[in-house]
Amino acid sequence: MDLQGTGAGERPRTPVDVFEEQRPRLFGLAYRLLGSAAEAEDLVQETFLRWSRAGRIEVPAAWLTKVITNLCLNQLASARRRRESYAGPWLPEPVLTGDGVLGPLETVEQRESVSLGLLVLLERLSPAERAVFVLREAFGHSHAEIGDVLGVDEAYSRQLHRRARAHVGEARKRFGADREQHRRIVEGFLAATLRGDVAGLERLLAADVVAWADGGGTTAARRPVRGRERVLRYLRGLSARPEASAVTAAVAEVNGEFAVLLRHTGELRAVMAVEIGDGRISAVRTLVNPAKLAFAAAQLM
Known part of the structure; x- marks a missing residue:
């Protein structure tokens, strides 16, 4: 050597x-x-x-x-x-x-x-x-x-x-949007979700969109949510939770893609990553398992 x-x-x-x-x-x-x-x-x-x-x-x-x-x-x-x-x-x-x-x-x-x-x-x-x-x-x-x-x-x-x-x-899907388009879609998704804007979300979600949530057996959905209408109800339920008003959200690069970081009282509580195909959101992956958020939370300090 x-x-x-x-x-x-x-x-x-x-x-x-x-x-x-x-x-x-x-x-x-x-x-x-x-x-x-x-x-x-x-x-x-x-x-x-x-x-x-x-x-x-x-x-x-x-x-x-x-x-x-x-x-x-x-x-x-x-x-x-x-x-x-x-x-x-x-x-x-x-x-x-x-x-x-x-x-x-x-x-x-x-x-x-x-x-x-x-x-x-x-x-x-x-x-x-x-x-x-x-x-x-x-x-x-x-x-x-x-x-x-x-x-x-x-x-x-x-x-x-x-x-x-x-x-x-x-x-295996290639990235369906360039970097700026991906950012715009993620920012639009975040704004529409926080406002409970159903029409805005309908325009963004693909008909066959699938939402997964990894909570490690806690409060997250145990099964994938499939289809635009079901995913819309799922997202509306998230924005209607009492703690939603105290959540702060920001867009950041996570695993090479733009994603949404959700914090409550300063702590990272969730990461929502969206996959884009043909200009629409084809998948939403949400991580709320505290153990899995620990590394990203440390990066934010």
């Missing part, structure tokens, strides 16, 4: 320096694999502990990628069992991405790779398929590199990638 400084008078780079350079990428990789910011942070720390004991490593980035990917694969097996018994719909933990915490999100593909919608679709994949998909699609690794990470040959990595794309398949 090259730990030399980059110029005269600079102190030598330490193993901690090398790891800290890789930390954002490792966190972004683990989050995409797990859909949990808290678990991703834990595995980044475990990777650091292994790194600190590893001794000389010729290619730190490759070694670290292999370690954290395999830690995530082990975690995914138990995570799937927990999610099968989860109370109500399961959604990934939201992450505020305006400050680049999940890496560059400059292209449509990069933003899609962290969207709540795609992360939900990745739950359909086996752990190995998910790892190949993320390493290839989000980070651009070759199949030879992925094979080395997973301990498989290049041909099998290609096979896993084809299978992953087929499983995600037609359900």
Whole structure:
């Protein structure tokens, strides 16, 4: 491992320096694999502990990628069992991405790779398929590199990638609006919801819109709400709650998309992410589970 400084008078780079350079990428990789910011942070720390004991490593980035990917694969097996018994719909933990915490999100593909919608679709994949998909699609690794990470040959990595794309398949939706259009739709959705503007919401919602709410078994709806009329009633019910008048709302970038942050007495209480298709809202995903809001709440401090 090259730990030399980059110029005269600079102190030598330490193993901690090398790891800290890789930390954002490792966190972004683990989050995409797990859909949990808290678990991703834990595995980044475990990777650091292994790194600190590893001794000389010729290619730190490759070694670290292999370690954290395999830690995530082990975690995914138990995570799937927990999610099968989860109370109500399961959604990934939201992450505020305006400050680049999940890496560059400059292209449509990069933003899609962290969207709540795609992360939900990745739950359909086996752990190995998910790892190949993320390493290839989000980070651009070759199949030879992925094979080395997973301990498989290049041909099998290609096979896993084809299978992953087929499983995600037609359900995978590209961003249906440019950034400014998406922002306008989200802002219009927020204003109409807070005012109880039924006509305004009708214009924004697709006929087959679906609303999910992840409350971890608390007050949120336990089943998806499907169709414009039912979603309208659902949203009107939210705006009619007594505490709604004390809620403050703002639009922010969450998982690469614009979303609504709802706070009550200064605390983050909900994140509402909307998915756009053909100029209308095709999905609404609301997170109210306090445990899943903890990472985003800390980002706001």
